[in-house]
Amino acid sequence: MTAFQADFQPTREAALALDAGDELAPYRDQFCLPQTDGQPVVYLCGHSLGLQPKIVREYIDEELQDWAMLGVEGHFNARRPWLSYHETLTAQTARLVGAKPAEVVVMNSLTVNMHLMLVSFYRPTPARFKILIEADAFPSDRYAAESHLKWHGYDPQDALLTLQPRPGEAAVRQEDIAALLRREGETIALIWLGGVNYYTGQVFDMADITAIGHAQGCVVGFDLAHAAGNIILQLHDWDVDCAVWCSYKYLNAGPGAAAGCFVHERYANRPDLPRLAGWWGHNKDTRFQMPADFDPIAGAEGWQISNPPIFQLAALRASMDLFDRAGMTRLRAKSERLTGYLDYLIRDRDLPGVTRITSDDPAQRGAQLSLHIKEHGRALHQRLTDAHIICDWREPDVIRVAPVPLYNTFVDVLTFANALEAAHREVLVSSLSSS
Incomplete structure (x- = not known):
């Protein structure tokens, strides 16, 4: 357990508490948050395309x-x-x-x-x-x-x-x-x-x-x-x-x-x-x-x-x-903590066939975890998309997830982890029933 994981817990109350203590939280309101079919999405794809600052217009x-x-x-x-x-x-x-x-x-x-x-x-x-x-x-x-x-x-x-x-x-x-x-x-x-x-x-x-x-x-x-x-x-x-x-x-x-x-x-x-x-x-x-x-x-x-x-x-x-205004020092500190929380939640769930290929050392990773999906990765990613989670799929077997400190929250990260667990269970059941 890293030093900043002492207050990590896999609950919504814990995630809300982490967000409440985040001095950079107000920056989220400076961005346009996407929706799909009128529903808000959890956007974890800033490593591919960042969100639009409202002031751009x-x-x-x-x-x-x-x-x-x-x-x-x-x-x-x-x-x-x-x-x-x-x-x-x-x-x-x-x-x-x-x-x-x-x-x-x-x-x-x-x-x-x-x-x-x-x-x-x-x-x-x-x-x-x-x-x-x-x-x-x-x-x-x-x-x-x-x-x-x-x-x-x-x-x-x-x-x-x-x-x-x-x-x-x-x-x-x-x-x-x-x-x-x-x-x-x-x-x-x-x-x-x-x-x-x-x-x-x-x-x-x-x-x-x-x-x-x-x-x-x-x-x-x-x-x-x-x-x-x-x-x-x-x-x-x-x-x-x-x-x-x-x-x-x-x-x-x-x-x-x-x-x-x-x-x-x-x-x-x-x-x-x-x-x-x-x-x-x-x-x-x-x-x-x-x-x-x-x-x-x-x-x-x-x-x-x-x-x-x-x-x-x-x-x-x-x-x-x-x-x-935010400064890279503060952004990097939150990034390490936010990505660390994502790492903690995925470890906590211990999903068979889902392994992290990104380092567990915060100094050797940025705001990204790449998850190797042993089987049915595309189906798993599609279920995440259907659950209004935006991350990306990279051939042949990796889902990339980017919790960006300027606009992502600890609740976003928890929502992703819960959706990943549910999607993993659905894909596993589906594969067993079709075999």
């Missing part, structure tokens, strides 16, 4: 009004001029990921930013040409890595290394990562890992991986799609070379939202570094002189290609304002 309406009244002049004369609108997110973004303001920028979408980083930071040589990813990385990471290997003339069969868990285990042990890096490091050009693995929920020790990777001469980057807004990040202090993340999961900026990018300050003034260039990344002082030669902005902004989507940035700003 006001923020976007402000830009619609300025567009209507000002037309093109809105770039300069809107209440928040569009020319510099992305800069209104810089300080908040830097605080969110533990960076200096010049090291971050909000732009493009996740995989586009991933490709931009790979262009600049995957620089293979005959001796050092491999890319290291997780064995169960999100498909986009694998597709992007393989495409760059092929672009440079390498066969992914030879040049793509994957971190594999030990037989019978779901997570990759840190000592195994270190051993692989020390064994293969001199051949690895780029380490590219998810800060939090999307499938298992494993939090990687990014500081240690970066230190070992650099000692071996590797460039180190991270896909933080499941980490930004979920765990505490210190990208600058960890000495990470580059990172990307999306804003539609834990950051609640809406489907297809503008993404984020981090480039360490050591690369701030490296115009010689290969990159795919665009007008918006050009020196702001001379941008409108339309020069023929590209002069990149110092820092992460120099990787911009096009002007940003203002309505998307307005939606993100609405959520980031909430994050900034």
